[in-house]
Amino acid sequence: xxxxxxxxxxxxxxxxxxxxxxxxxxxxxxxxxxxxxxxxxxxxxxxxxxxxxxxxxxxxxxxxxxxxxxxxxxxxxxxxxxxxxxxxxxxxxxxxxxxxxxxxxxxxxxxxxxxxxxxxxxxxxxxxxxxxxxxxxxxxxxxxxxxxxxxxxxxxxxxxxxxxxxxxxxxxxxxxxxxxxxxxxxxxxxxxxxxxxxxxxxxxxxxxxxxxxxxxxxxxxxxxxxxxxxxxxxxxxxxxxxxxxxxxxxxxxxxxxxxxxxxxxxxxxxxxxxxxxxxxxxxxxxxxxxxxxxxxxxxxxxxxxxxxxxxxxxxxxxxxxxxxxxxxxxxxxxxxxxxxxxxxxxxxxxxxxxxxxxxxxxxxxxxxxxxxxxxxxxxxxxxxxxxxxxxxxxxxxxxxxxxxxxxxxxxxxxxxxxxxxxxxxxxxxxxxx
Numbered sequence: 001x002x003x004x005x006x007x008x009x010x011x012x013x014x015x016x017x018x019x020x021x022x023x024x025x026x027x028x029x030x031x032x033x034x035x036x037x038x039x040x041x042x043x044x045x046x047x048x049x050x051x052x053x054x055x056x057x058x059x060x061x062x063x064x065x066x067x068x069x070x071x072x073x074x075x076x077x078x079x080x081x082x083x084x085x086x087x088x089x090x091x092x093x094x095x096x097x098x099x100x101x102x103x104x105x106x107x108x109x110x111x112x113x114x115x116x117x118x119x120x121x122x123x124x125x126x127x128x129x130x131x132x133x134x135x136x137x138x139x140x141x142x143x144x145x146x147x148x149x150x151x152x153x154x155x156x157x158x159x160x161x162x163x164x165x166x167x168x169x170x171x172x173x174x175x176x177x178x179x180x181x182x183x184x185x186x187x188x189x190x191x192x193x194x195x196x197x198x199x200x201x202x203x204x205x206x207x208x209x210x211x212x213x214x215x216x217x218x219x220x221x222x223x224x225x226x227x228x229x230x231x232x233x234x235x236x237x238x239x240x241x242x243x244x245x246x247x248x249x250x251x252x253x254x255x256x257x258x259x260x261x262x263x264x265x266x267x268x269x270x271x272x273x274x275x276x277x278x279x280x281x282x283x284x285x286x287x288x289x290x291x292x293x294x295x296x297x298x299x300x301x302x303x304x305x306x307x308x309x310x311x312x313x314x315x316x317x318x319x320x321x322x323x324x325x326x327x328x329x330x331x332x333x334x335x336x337x338x339x340x341x342x343x344x345x346x347x348x349x350x351x352x353x354x355x356x357x358x359x360x361x362x363x364x365x366x367x368x369x370x371x372x373x374x375x376x377x378x379x380x381x382x383x384x385x386x387x388x389x390x391x392x393x394x395x396x397x398x399x400x401x402x403x404x405x406x407x408x409x410x411x412x413x414x415x416x417x418x419x420x421x422x423x424x425x426x427x428x429x430x431x432x433x
Contacts, residue, residue: 002118002150003111006259007314014258014315019053021287022262026050026059029293032077035070036295056262056285057273062297067238068095076100078291087237088136097238099138100291105240106145108288112243112257113146113233119248120176120206120231126152127172131165131179131187132211133421134158138241139211143178146243152176159183159420166191166198173203181209181222181230182423185354188225199227208233210242212422213322213340217347218354232321236299238292239284245319253306253318260288263319264296265305268326276305281326282319300326302338330360330426332367335404339425342371345401351379351390355416361429369406371398377413 001007009017026047029036040047043060050056067075075098076083085101101109117128128147132139140158147154155172157165159179165187168174177184184207191198198204204226210233219230234254235242244261245254256263265280266273274280282299286292302325306318324338331337339358346352355374360367373394380386391408398406 001314002115007115007255007316009259009315011315015053017259018262018287022053022056022285023050025287025293026295029077029295033075033293035066035074039066053262056296057264059296061271061283062294064097064238064298064300067097071095072098073100075294076291077293078102083291087138087141087241089237098292099237102290104288104290105292108260109142109240109243110145110149112240112260113142114150115255115257116208116231116233116243116246117147117150117152117176119246120208121229121249122147122150122152122176122206124151126150126176127155127174128152128176128178129155129157129165129169129172129174131157131159131177131183132242137421138235138237139180139421142235142241142243143208147176147178162187162190162420163194166194166196166202169202169204170196175203176206176208177204177226177228178208180211180422181214181218182212182354182418183420184209184226184230185218185222186418186420188222192225198225202226204228206231208246210234210246213324213338213343215340215343215347218343221347221354234301234319234322236301239286239294239297239299240289244284248310248312248314250310250312252310253320255310255314255316255318258316261286263305263317265303266298268302274304276307279304279320279323302326302329330358330428332360332369332404335402337402337404341402342398343425345397346371346373346394348397349390349394351375352394352410353413355418356425357416358426359429360426367430369404371406371408372411372416373408374411374413374416381410381412 030047039060045059082102083100084103088096088098130143134140188198205228207228207230209230223230231247233242233246235244245256247254262285264283268281282301282303284297286294302323303319353374353376357372359370387410391410395408
């Protein structure tokens with residue numbers, strides 16, 4: 001472990017630490033951020049009246065639109081001369097969300113990601129190649145800082161130039177790869193095309209992958225191709241960046257960095273808390289952020305708290321891997337469908353690779369779903385009977401599992417365009433009324 005004194009802290013002491021950090025945080029945001037002053041007053045929430053962690057549920061939620069409404073610096077709790085970095089969303093679906101960091105914020109973020117490096121079998125002699133994008137997106141710089149904080153040698157490759165990625169991994173004896181799971185798969189496939197077997201010719205033993213959903217089947221295929229264990233990492237730029245939670249080597253849920261965050265799971269319809277083990281929307285309160293603290297931020301991510309403690313010895317609670325997002329959920333003819341559910345069905349077929357794309361459109365007055373799936377290179381694509389049989393079996397499996405009719409089209413390898421960061425799995429072309 002990177003910080004065993006924190007990661008194995010007993011629950012009573014950990015919750016006492018959370019309360020000690022929460023009380024002054026609520027007072028500070030009330031005094032320094034006009035949005036929270038107005039929001040708390042409107043909800044009748046007294047920030048100085050909090051006595052227990054459960055009292056936090058009396059505070060109002062914060063949503064992404066609140067950040068957009070206060071663009072660019074309305075959610076900052078420190079003077080501008082204390083801000084050392086700014087990250088922001090792309091703003092492609094509306095006004096960008098802006099997040100600021102003090103040096104203390106960057107230090108805490110580095111520590112959180114460094115825990116993932118340790119859990120990915122990192123050592124002081126490790127070389128970690130960062131193939132997340134650098135820039136306003138938090139992935140690249142978050143991984144970079146975490147690797148350096150841990151003590152590893154960092155290769156700041158960013159995304160793209162995939163053949164060079166492979167060559168550097170070989171030449172620099174890279175043992176940890178940090179990138180999205182889809183790009184890691186693209187790197188593995190590119191290596192094989194170059195005549196390099198990543199499982200034997202590269203020294204990668206750990207992968208830190210996040211920023212997009214991933215099925216168990218895709219994980220297993222990627223681990224087999226790379227000959228390395230994949231550690232799932234979770235984060236979002238509004239809260240901090242990657243490192244809010246990450247798996248350990250047992251891959252039994254993602255440990256929350258509970259010294260820095262309080263997590264709740266609420267019913268996405270009623271917003272009432274749900275018991276451990278039940279799926280719902282993840283709500284996060286930051287405890288240590290100085291510049292852009294958030295109170296009860298609705299992440300839109302669907303997960304659950306896993307009951308019990310992990311056998312690895314870390315006492316911080318675990319969330320399940322993200323099932324999907326409430327705003328990514330597709331409602332098709334009244335049925336709720338997450339892309340990851342589709343992936344779990346199709347990747348169970350050995351003839352199918354990890355690459356697929358859903359296209360949702362309107363035909364007449366009804367939703368129509370077309371699914372393009374790539375086959376593995378050894379599949380006999382020239383035999384019409386084999387192609388039709390596979391399409392029919394996938395269609396039946398989707399109907400049986402998801403209760404929706406899907407038009408399945410099997411395509412040849414390398415047909416679906418690869419992305420160098422997040423893979424676009426869904427294209428929604430439906431008419432909006």
